[in-house]
Amino acid sequence: xxxxxxxxxxxxxxxxxxxxxxxxxxxxxxxxxxxxxxxxxxxxxxxxxxxxxxxxxxxxxxxxxxxxxxxxxxxxxxxxxxxxxxxxxxxxxxxxxxxxxxxxxxxxxxxxxxxxxxxxxxxxxxxxxxxxxxxxxxxxxxxxxxxxxxxxxxxxxxxxxxxxxxxxxxxxxxxxxxxxxxxxxxxxxxxxxxxxxxxxxxxxxxxxxxxxxxxxxxxxxxxxxxxxxxxxxxxxxxxxx
Numbered sequence: 321x322x323x324x325x326x327x328x329x330x331x332x333x334x335x336x337x338x339x340x341x342x343x344x345x346x347x348x349x350x351x352x353x354x355x356x357x358x359x360x361x362x363x364x365x366x367x368x369x370x371x372x373x374x375x376x377x378x379x380x381x382x383x384x385x386x387x388x389x390x391x392x393x394x395x396x397x398x399x400x401x402x403x404x405x406x407x408x409x410x411x412x413x414x415x416x417x418x419x420x421x422x423x424x425x426x427x428x429x430x431x432x433x434x435x436x437x438x439x440x441x442x443x444x445x446x447x448x449x450x451x452x453x454x455x456x457x458x459x460x461x462x463x464x465x466x467x468x469x470x471x472x473x474x475x476x477x478x479x480x481x482x483x484x485x486x487x488x489x490x491x492x493x494x495x496x497x498x499x500x501x502x503x504x505x506x507x508x509x510x511x512x513x514x515x516x517x518x519x520x521x522x523x524x525x526x527x528x529x530x531x532x533x534x535x536x537x538x539x540x541x542x543x544x545x546x547x548x549x550x551x552x553x554x555x556x557x558x559x560x561x
Contacts, residue, residue, distance in 0.1 A: 329355035330434055331422060353437050361418035364441070365411055365560065372397070373535055374411040374560050396535060406542045407552050409532050410449070411560035412441050419559055423530060427471045435474040438558055442479045442528075445556060451526035453519060454483045457541055458510075460491035471530055475558075483528070486516040487541060510544040521549035526556060533561040 327336045334355045354362065369377035370390040384391055396402045413419055426434040446454070456472040464470055476483050490509045512520070525545050527538055532555070542553035 327352060329353070329358055330437060331355075331358045331425075334358075358418070361416070362422075362437075363414040363416055363419075365414055372406070372408060373532060374409045374557075376411075376414055376560060378414065392534070396539065402539055402543075405539050405546060405553070406535065406555060408554040409535065409538065409557060409560075410445060410555070411532055411557045412438070412445060413559050415531065415559040415561040423559065426474075427530065428467065430468055432469060432474055435471070435478040438475055439478040439480075442475060442556070442558075443481060446479075446481060446526075449526060449554070449556065450524065451554070452523040453486075454481060454526050454528060455486055455520075455541075455545070456483050457527060457529040457537060458485070458487050458489045460489045460509075462491040472528060475530075476528065484516075484519050486512055486519055487544065488513050508540060508544065510541045512544060512548045517548050520545055522551050525550045525553045527553060529555065529557050531559045531561045532557040 327338075328334065329336055330353050332355060334357070336352050336355050338352075363378075365374065365376045365378075367377040368374050369380050369385055369388075370393055371388045372393040373390060375390050375392075380390075386394060389397070396406075397404070422434060422437070425431045454476075456470070456476060458472075459467070459470050487510050490511075525542075527541055529538060532538065538555045538557075542550075542555070545553050
């Protein structure tokens, strides 16, 4: 049996050069999913300029922030309807060109195996958060049929974490085709599934989704959960768009 078997980058298919130190000799080779070049393009958010939406401080002008909140979140919080609906969002990565392409390949072109890339970071971040119930943002039946799978389901499956499916979603036009104002003023598209109220009542809910852009999707889902008795709602996303 060979100690080393050539692995290839899940994104670009280039061969991955093995690390052959004492740790690998004693415990076996560590699974590496991206080559060094691709791994270097995946930027983790190190410092957050906004305490609510998790917007990175990288490249941000301080004039767009006040009291550790960005002006997008200040606008959300100035609304009587939306104030306090989403307590906090944590995003793992900068939404740069590489990650945009990686998510597109995973999400729209059905490259399911790419979910493995994010599994360890998702699991590590979850260990730092306090919550009672983890709820994935669902797709509508039509959208799931169109894509063939739910990308969030793939992420949580690869991370081997337990979730509760308590929300359903009505079919609407793709969010990417809507302006910020259109996303904010969408009619409610989520509802709690019959018989699932007891799962969320009085509980701290953590929503999980792929990208935080305007925060509209997460806040609509959070509002539905709060109206059905959830104690508070926060969210975890792969990227902050």
